[in-house]
Amino acid sequence: MxxxxxxxxxxxxxxxxxxxxxxxxxxxxxxxxxxxxxxxxxxxxxxxxxxxxxxxxxxxxxxxxxxxxxxxxxxxxxxxxxxxxxxxxxxxxxxxxxxxxxxxxxxxxxxxxxxxxxxxxxxxxxxxxxxxxIGGQLVYPFVGDDWMPDAAKRDDLLVTVSEINGRADHILLSSIHLGGMLVLAGNEAGLKAFESAVDAIDGRFPMRLGNHAAFHTRxxxxxxxxxxxxxxxxxxxxxxxxxxxxxxxxxxxxxxxxxxxxxxxxxxxxxxxxxxxxxxxxxxxxxxxxxxxxxxxxxxxxxxxxxxxxxxxxxxxxxxxxxxxxxxxxxxxxxxxxxxxxxxxx
CATH class of the missing domain: 3.40.366.10 (Malonyl-Coenzyme A Acyl Carrier Protein, domain 2)
Structure with a gap:
């Protein structure tokens, strides 16, 4: 400098x-x-x-x-x-x-x-x-490799999160808005349901975060x-x-x-x-x-x-x-x- x-x-x-x-x-x-x-x-x-x-x-x-x-x-x-x-x-x-x-x-x-x-x-x-x-966290991207904003994909994912959270015995909530990633948190049933509902990306996502609880949720x-x-x-x-x-x-x-x-x-x-x-x-x-x-x-x-x-x-x-x-x-x-x-x- x-x-x-x-x-x-x-x-x-x-x-x-x-x-x-x-x-x-x-x-x-x-x-x-x-x-x-x-x-x-x-x-x-x-x-x-x-x-x-x-x-x-x-x-x-x-x-x-x-x-x-x-x-x-x-x-x-x-x-x-x-x-x-x-x-x-x-x-x-x-x-x-x-x-x-x-x-x-x-x-x-x-x-x-x-x-x-x-x-x-x-x-x-x-x-x-x-x-x-209590609970756990996972990460899932809503932008591609070009990082171009994709609000529609983000909103669709949040609809999926809301739908899963509405199921009996399922908890899934938005934990962190992290640039082009959504960090989601919930109980095991909620996390597994999301993992089943979305496409796998690059063999990495959705990615569970080890030793992380359901931070930034009720x-x-x-x-x-x-x-x-x-x-x-x-x-x-x-x-x-x-x-x-x-x-x-x-x-x-x-x-x-x-x-x-x-x-x-x-x-x-x-x-x-x-x-x-x-x-x-x-x-x-x-x-x-x-x-x-x-x-x-x-x-x-x-x-x-x-x-x-x-x-x-x-x-x-x-x-x-x-x-x-x-x-x-x-x-x-x-x-x-x-x-x-x-x-x-x-």
Whole structure:
């Protein structure tokens, strides 16, 4: 980055982003050992394996590293560490948003919680969800390889979801609007019915998400209630930079109702559909940043961000080819999980 500051919206990833290639991410990138030690102390006090131990393991274990009580802490710490590593002399962070549990990370990045309190929120909610493990999630795309918007296909899929959810003993609900993907959640009967109702795509979809519960649906009401019992409104304060939540609502510095922020975070955010696509659209239209910076861990959220910008017709981009052209020209999207892109902002 050679001339002046560039404005940026920072995007925090959610569950499923700390995988085999991310093992050792905190060791490689986390910039504040004293802070990591504090996170480890919180884990030890709950008789949980420390992040340092998990991240420093000899080999990645799907069963061990993707459990909600472990994954949430690892992802939160990796995200916050990357946020703290951004060169503020070159980058002006104008807003923060996140996908799903990335909202907890966004709170800390934006200063609406302290790093330690943000970790408490993320670790507590990840642990509660793992203990309950209610329902499951799957992913299914409604755009093709060209990423061109297909509202008719999306609407047809949502009709199918509604029809299945109306059957006796079936629960199937929209969990996350994730660019050109629908993330659906429900009970086993609902998930199986959808898998039977739609065409298989590329031998991959519909794809079940391992160790994921029925996040962002009414099935998580017991988890939300426990979270509200355990996590005080005193953990939440005014953000330092604007935050865009899973409805596309903006929480402004010096103007946010912190009781409402607690209520949203441990209420609507847990039990209602999370519209990441809308959050990215609002980020683009309200803040018009030079860059969209996706923190680590992982590199899987880039496609969803690009698809969300296409769905919003941002800068006239209407397809994957148009996005790639814009990306080649302006470097609009920076994924900190990619070494060659990380260097642009660190």
């Amino acid at each position: 050679t001339t002046g500051k560039k404005s940026a919206v920072v995007i925090c990833p959610g569950r499923g982003t700390y995988n085999k290639t991310e093992l050792g991410y905190l060791r490689r990138h986390f910039p504040d050992q004293a802070l990591l030690t504090k996170f480890d102390a919180q884990r030890s006090a709950r008789d949980q394996e420390t992040l340092s131990s998990l991240d420093g393991a000899e080999r990645f274990s799907l069963a061990r590293h993707t459990r909600g009580d472990n994954a949430s802490g690892l992802i939160f710490a990796a995200t916050l560490g990357d946020f703290l590593s951004i060169d503020r002399g070159a980058v002006d962070v104008v807003a923060v948003t996140g996908n799903s549990m990335g909202w907890y990370s966004a709170l800390a990045c934006a200063g609406a919680t302290s790093p330690e309190d943000g970790f408490t929120v993320a670790n507590t909610m990840g642990t509660l969800m793992q203990e309950a493990l 099935l998580q009401q017991p988890v939300a209630e426990k979270g509200r019992d355990l996590l005080s409104p005193d953990l939440f304060g005014q953000p330092d930079v604007p935050m865009i939540d899973g409805r596309g609502a903006i929480w402004w510095p010096h103007a946010s109702d912190t009781q409402a922020l607690w209520d949203y975070t441990l209420g609507h955010q847990v039990t209602e559909s999370y519209d990441f696509t809308r959050a990215i659209e609002v980020a683009a239209r309200e803040f018009a940043p030079d860059l969209f910076i996706i923190t680590g861990p992982g590199t899987t959220l880039g496609g969803a961000v690009a698809q969300s910008l296409i769905l919003a017709d941002w800068k006239g981009m209407g397809s994957k080819a148009a996005f790639k052209s814009e990306q080649a020209e302006s470097g609009l999207l920076v994924s900190m999980g990619l070494h060659e892109q990380r260097g642009v902002v660190v």
